[in-house]
Amino acid sequence: AQTVTQSQPEMSVQEAETVTLSCTYDTSESDYYLFWYKQPPSRQMILVIRQEAYKQQNATENRFSVNFQKAAKSFSLKISDSQLGDAAMYFCALYRPNAGKSTFGDGTTLTVKP
Amino acid sequence: DTAVSQTPKYLVTQMGNDKSIKCEQNLGHDTMYWYKQDSKKFLKIMFSYNNKELIINETVPNRFSPKSPDKAHLNLHINSLELGDSAVYFCASSQKGSGNTIYFGEGSWLTVV
Numbered sequence: 001a002q003t004v005t006q007s008q009p010e011m012s013v014q015e016a017e018t019v020t021l022s023c024t025y026d027t028s029e030s031d032y033y034l035f036w037y038k039q040p041p042s043r044q045m046i047l048v049i050r051q052e053a054y055k056q057q058n059a060t061e062n063r064f065s066v067n068f069q070k071a072a073k074s075f076s077l078k079i080s081d082s083q084l085g086d087a088a089m090y091f092c093a094l095y096r097p098n099a100g101k102s103t104f105g106d107g108t109t110l111t112v113k114p
Numbered sequence: 115d116t117a118v119s120q121t122p123k124y125l126v127t128q129m130g131n132d133k134s135i136k137c138e139q140n141l142g143h144d145t146m147y148w149y150k151q152d153s154k155k156f157l158k159i160m161f162s163y164n165n166k167e168l169i170i171n172e173t174v175p176n177r178f179s180p181k182s183p184d185k186a187h188l189n190l191h192i193n194s195l196e197l198g199d200s201a202v203y204f205c206a207s208s209q210k211g212s213g214n215t216i217y218f219g220e221g222s223w224l225t226v227v
Binding site for chain 2: 033035037039042043044045047050089091093095097099100101102103104106107
C-alpha cells in the first residue's frame with residue numbers, strides 16, 4: 001500500500017522561530033513527487049513546496065525548505081522565521097505518475113504564537 | 115481568471131435531495147480530480163479523469179456520479195444525499211509531465227441537514 005504518514009497532529013512555534021513538520025511515505029516506485037500544501041482556515045489548498053524524487057538537492061522556497069531523505073523515505077518541512085500567517089494545516093502529499101494520483105497525509109495543524 | 119473554479123461554494127440541502135457541483139479549469143490541464151475533505155480534515159481522492167476518461171474511482175458510492183463533458187470541466191452529481199455526505203469537496207487539476215502539481219479549487223462546502 002502507498003501511504004503518507006504525518007506523525008504530528010499538532011505543532012506550535014513561537015513567532016520568528018523555526019519549526020519542522022515531519023512526513024514519511026511508502027512507495028516501491030522510483031518515479032514520484034512529493035509536495036507540501038498549506039490549508040488556512042479559509043480551506044484553500046495552497047502549494048508550499050515541491051520535490052522531485054530524482055533530485056538529490058533539497059527544494060527551497062524562501063522561508064520554506066525540505067529535508068528529503070530518499071533512503072529513509074522521509075520528507076520534512078522546515079519553516080524558518082515563522083510568521084503569524086503561517087498558522088494553518090499542512091499536508092504532505094505523494095504523487096505517483098504510474099497511478100496518476102496523489103495520496104495525502106492526515107495533516108499537521110501548526111499554531112504560531114505571538 | 116481563477117485557475118480552478120467550482121460552484122457553488124456553499125450548499126445547504128436536505129437529506130434525500132440531489133445536488134450538483136460544477137468545476138472548470140482554465141490551465142489547459144488534461145487531468146481533473148474530485149477530493150473529499152471530511153470533518154476531521156482528512157483529504158481523500160474520489161475520482162480522477164484524464165481527457166474526459168474516468169481513470170480513478172476510489173470505491174465511492176454509486177450515488178456520486180462525475181461527468182466530464184470536456185477536459186476543462188468535471189462536474190459532480192450526488193443523488194439521495196445523506197448526512198455523511200456533509201464535507202468540503204475539492205475539484206483539482208494537474209498536467210502530467212509538467213511538475214504534476216495539483217491545483218485546487220476553493221472547495222464547495224456541502225451541509226446535509
